Amino acid sequence: MGKRTPLYEAHCQANAKIVDFAGWDMPLHYGSQIHEHHQVRQAVGVFDVSHMGIVDVYGKQAVTFLRFMFANNVDRLAIYKALYTCMLNEQGGIIDDLIVYKLAEDYYRLVINAGRRDQDTTWLKQHITAYDAVLTPRNNLALLAVQGPRAKDIVPTLFSTEEAAKIRALKSFTACPVSQHGLVARTGYTGEDGFEIMLPTTEISHFWEKLLAAGVAPCGLGARDTLRLEAGLNLYGTDMDESVTPLESNLAWTVAWEPADRQFIGRQALEKQRQQGTILCLVGLVLQTPGVLRGHQTVILDSQRAGIITSGGFSPTLNQGIALARIPTTTDTTCWVEIRGKQLPAAVIKPPFVRHGKKAFNLTECEKE
Template sequence: MGQKTALYQQHLDMGGKIVDFSGWDMPLHYGSQKEEHLQVRASAGMFDVSHMTVVDVKGGDAKDYLRHLLANDVGRLNTSGKALYTGMLNEDGGVVDDLIVYAMGTPGSAGEWFRLVVNCGTRKKDLDWMDKHAARFEVAMTERPEMALVAVQGPQAIDKVGAVLADNQKSALAGLTVFHGAPAGEWFLARTGYTGEDGLEIMLPEADVSKFWQDLSAVGVKPCGLGARDTLRLEAGMNLYGSDMDERVSPLAANMGWSVAWEPEDRDFIGRKALEQQRLKGCPEKLVGLVLKERGVLRAHQKVIIEGVGEGEITSGSFAPSLGHSVALARVPAATATSAEVEMRGKRIKVSVVKPCFVRQGKQVFA
């Protein structure tokens, strides 16, 4: 038996098919992964993401510590609640983990602090890495296992969440812009997500989450499992740690270069020197999108052949319910252009090479 979130009984009561996910008993789906996927694209769906790890970082050196630890620059977080996506890198420039960091308190004041949300499968590794590099900073890190997390995603997500909130929570939600969060008592509402849709990620005490889940269900928000979460993020071109990048993969080879803050030049973040060398020499690989409109499903680890250029490998692939055909992310040689072949069942199947994003807000974004 794995670890269980505070919503475990609700998952069983709603017919969730429970599977092991990085040591957690989590719902894969509630009957139809495809229907859950399309529900998020058309209306709103809710995901239990309480297995994620929340870490609060406080202390006089909190900002300096995170500016050293992370490839993106928390110095850019100049308003309370503002968030950024970043990689946490090793000295060779590989991705230890990817995460979201929020500015809390009042930026620039003595009360400034930060909240990080990291992957559950890398929890121990991440905390050990963070502790290792905290030694020379005046900083205190507190894990928040008592916090539950619920993601509500889709074009109707914000309206439906607003319909079940208390007045003080509605005030926090009002005017909330993309990639910003706001506290409401012990709750924290953030306009972030992992589906390519608008929506919210809500952190709240475990004691409150069962009622919140039931209230959302009562206004038509459908529960969704890990299966739909994976196909939604794939359609949106969002990386999955351990598949599309890991400690051996540079963010420059994982379509994460945009999340590396090179300025100011004197910010010495972990992995900077290795990335600078890669950038100077030219990264030999890149992450691209593959589109297969014929029958068949692209899967991870299938070989990608680019005639006259070389070979690559699919890192994530699946049938895309929003499109009606298969798509994939693949790491290929940097010289790869607009076409390739994938080795499937002993045959070479032609695929189109596109930018690694397929669907945003329910619409196809590639030509």
């Protein structure tokens, strides 16, 4: 038996197929993964992501500490704004990717990957000793992601009038406090509008029931994976890990180079890589024949150059095989993927594949012919 979120029983009652994810018993789907995928693209769905870690950083030097720990710069943050960042090792390898919320001048909240809780906490603890700041895991908070175009109509109605007004006013990547230590943020991992909602574990079952009663479809990790893949969002441990840098992971935009005098862990290695040029990059692939792309399949550019699919699947929105692949840096717009001994053509694109329910890329002229 793995670890369980406070909603485990509720998932079983909703006929979830339970699978192991990073040591947690989590719902894969509640009947049909594709149906859940479309629910989020076209209406609204809810994911229990309470297996993710919530860690608060508090203290006079919290900001100084996080400026040094993250490749993106928390200095840019206003109170109740969120920031996506990587946390790197000295070699520039990605220890984790996470969202950091600024809750007060001396108070930040991190949401980290379930499978990286131990590594992240060890790494942060190891460095925080030099700062006037403390780390507090918030194990008493559960986390739900309510995603889809209808989320903004439904979510506010489940809170008090005062809270609802604040939630309705939320812009993308901002948050507002609710309940005790709770937070509602306009963030997500699906490429749709929506909210991520942190509530005390004692309140979460009741809130889950209210969501379902309001017509929000429970969705499992299966749909979460196809949605994030369509949205071109990396999955830690699959598309990136400690052996690659943000520059090799289509995440250069998350590295704050300025101000040039800000030191952060991994900066030196990244500067060097930027100067020398990256050899590998992470791109999107769209299969040009019927079929499904899968992780670990070989990607062939020509007789000299090859790469590998890091995560692949079938896009329910596009009805095509799509993938993220790490390949030698190239301007090529086509490649071949080896599937069961055959080489099938695929277009090389810059992710995302789907944004707000619609196809989000254009194939170049030569490919249309």
